[in-house]
Amino acid sequence: MRIEKKRASAEIFTGSMADVTFLLIIYFMVTMAFSATKGLDLALPKEDPNRSEVKAEDSVFVQVKADGSFVIDGRPLELHRFSEYLRTKIDPGVSPPVISKPVILRPDAEAPYGAMMAAFDELRQTKGKLGLGKELSISLPTQREIEAVWGALGVLTP
16 A cells, blocks of 8 residues: 655745734834833923023133042132132122022033032032022033133133
């Protein structure tokens, strides 16, 4: 007796291929929606054309150098002496006392992030240390502001 062998067909079964493709399409559509919402929501202030520009000489300028040291208004100063220096900037005719000049914090591009944050925290804590009536106005200028305002004057360049 002779047994006949079944011959395998030369076709590849593609019945479930459409299902797999459909599931992959859904997977990529859903994951694309997740990646589109990644990030932080920031509410940036609108530019006010009536806002007056603060001149460099009308502010307290704090630089954070690349080695982590601090310079306030051109004088090297230690971090714990910030409030002592800012005490000299208090407007004497106002009660409760107010520092009338804004503080501009400018870290060097190679400055350690921790040093910049330590300076920012120390400046924020001056309200309690000096008994100020309102928060200290601290600004972190953008590169565009630095180049446009102070770069033209040759002031505040490291």
